[in-house]
Amino acid sequence: MAGTLLDIAMMHSDTLIARAREGDKSAQGKLVQLWYKRIYNFGYKFFFDHDLAMEVAQKTFISMHRNLAALQDVARFKSWLYTIAVNYCREELRKRKGVRSVSLHDLRPGESEDSYRWEESGSRHENPEKQLRQSELSDLLQQCLMELSEEQREVVIMKEYEGLKFREIAEALNISENTVKSRMYYGLDGLKKILEKKKITKETIGYEI
Amino acid sequence: MKYRPDESTLISYLYGELDAKESEKVQLYLQANHDELVKMKQLMGVQEIMSNIEDKEVIAPPVFMDEAPRARMVWLNGPIKTIIGIAASFLLLLVAAKLLGTEISYSQSELKISFGGTKTEQPVQQLQALSPEQVQLMINSSLAKNNETIADSFAENQKELDKAIKNSLALNSSKIDGLMKNASQASQEQVRSFVSNLQSENVKTMREYIQLSSSEQSKYMEGLLVDFTKYLNEQRKQDLQLVQSKISTMEQNTDQFKQETEQILATIISSGSNEVKKQSSFE
Numbered sequence: 506m507a508g509t510l511l512d513i514a515m516m517h518s519d520t521l522i523a524r525a526r527e528g529d530k531s532a533q534g535k536l537v538q539l540w541y542k543r544i545y546n547f548g549y550k551f552f553f554d555h556d557l558a559m560e561v562a563q564k565t566f567i568s569m570h571r572n573l574a575a576l577q578d579v580a581r582f583k584s585w586l587y588t589i590a591v592n593y594c595r596e597e598l599r600k601r602k603g604v605r606s607v608s609l610h611d612l613r614p615g616e617s618e619d620s621y622r623w624e625e626s627g628s629r630h631e632n633p634e635k636q637l638r639q640s641e642l643s644d645l646l647q648q649c650l651m652e653l654s655e656e657q658r659e660v661v662i663m664k665e666y667e668g669l670k671f672r673e674i675a676e677a678l679n680i681s682e683n684t685v686k687s688r689m690y691y692g693l694d695g696l697k698k699i700l701e702k703k704k705i706t707k708e709t710i711g712y713e714i
Numbered sequence: 715m716k717y718r719p720d721e722s723t724l725i726s727y728l729y730g731e732l733d734a735k736e737s738e739k740v741q742l743y744l745q746a747n748h749d750e751l752v753k754m755k756q757l758m759g760v761q762e763i764m765s766n767i768e769d770k771e772v773i774a775p776p777v778f779m780d781e782a783p784r785a786r787m788v789w790l791n792g793p794i795k796t797i798i799g800i801a802a803s804f805l806l807l808l809v810a811a812k813l814l815g816t817e818i819s820y821s822q823s824e825l826k827i828s829f830g831g832t833k834t835e836q837p838v839q840q841l842q843a844l845s846p847e848q849v850q851l852m853i854n855s856s857l858a859k860n861n862e863t864i865a866d867s868f869a870e871n872q873k874e875l876d877k878a879i880k881n882s883l884a885l886n887s888s889k890i891d892g893l894m895k896n897a898s899q900a901s902q903e904q905v906r907s908f909v910s911n912l913q914s915e916n917v918k919t920m921r922e923y924i925q926l927s928s929s930e931q932s933k934y935m936e937g938l939l940v941d942f943t944k945y946l947n948e949q950r951k952q953d954l955q956l957v958q959s960k961i962s963t964m965e966q967n968t969d970q971f972k973q974e975t976e977q978i979l980a981t982i983i984s985s986g987s988n989e990v991k992k993q994s995s996f997e
Binding site: 533534537538541542545546549550555558559562563566639640642643646647649650661664665666670671682683686687689690691693694696697700705706707710 | 721722724725726729731756757759760761762763764765766767768769770771772774775777
């Protein structure tokens, strides 16, 4: 319910963006509260790494605060914000090439009851066993997502998990809509092959859960 | 012409972003092409599976908004900042050079960098040129002086050495005399004690020798006698054995002779009776 309300708020945040663009600090703060989770999750799915996702989210909102006044069209705020996030993701990826590191946050992945992430997980009131299996499955599928190329991955995340329209993705990535669709098609096709290779089907997932 | 939607159209159809007319065309196409329909279903299956990736819950950090971005000073911009940096470094170098007293000069194709002021070199006074004769004279005079000093020092050394030798001789002779006296006294006493010791030891050894020799001789004689008796006994035994063996051989010979004679006699007797029988039968 809270998620739905948040989505509605995000959909109708035009006046908020307009106020924030005019320098209203409270409006800027509310924008951060509204979009932080989305940008963090975009970064997390892109890197499968908590620290990098936090880094990208923070940089994105600092950049938003500095450059919001330059935003011409309020309706393009969403794609504009994702453009900033994608650019920081690519920058971090370039920095990370040749550097291997493990996030301390992910040494004990999952949101099981003995994890420090249990408290921050929204579904902690559910059946713990089911929650643990769901968390493990989520990580397994996230690993499949990481096997996609950088270009396909960012399109798949934006479309599949962030719910952007193909037009918005094209704006965010500054490419044609057809290129976005083509990347999406081959991204899904690639995921199909990866899932087949790992023997992950609807049936096995149903059994797992 | 046969309708065949491209990948973009298919993916738009999958996400419901096609208009109604285009969507209907794609639907008809999929109904007509079973393979494409299967592929679309597979992609939908992938969507369904991948939708199991959950969003991570995250708490947005508290936001502290700064005032509206301040206009940056002109000298904080990129290129001006670099130039100012270089100028500051150069100034720092100049100050350091001043403090260290650095001096750089270029003259006669020579670049000189010096620290802590210049050093003035004092000109070396050139000696007037000397003739070979003067040099020879100087050498000769110095040699003569040198010889004189060596001779003087040699004479002094000689005297000191003689004195030292005399002193040491006097000391040594007195020491030797004392030692000789002590040695002579000591030797007389030592000779006496030595002779007496020698005599007593000789007597002891002679006694021991005589005792030892007499006891050994008696032992030897006893042993000799015992051995001789043993020898005699042995010899007697051997003789007896020899005699016994001879007698036994003689007995054997006589027995054998007896048997042979008996046999001969028996044969003679038996042959004689046969002849008598033959004659009687002929008759």
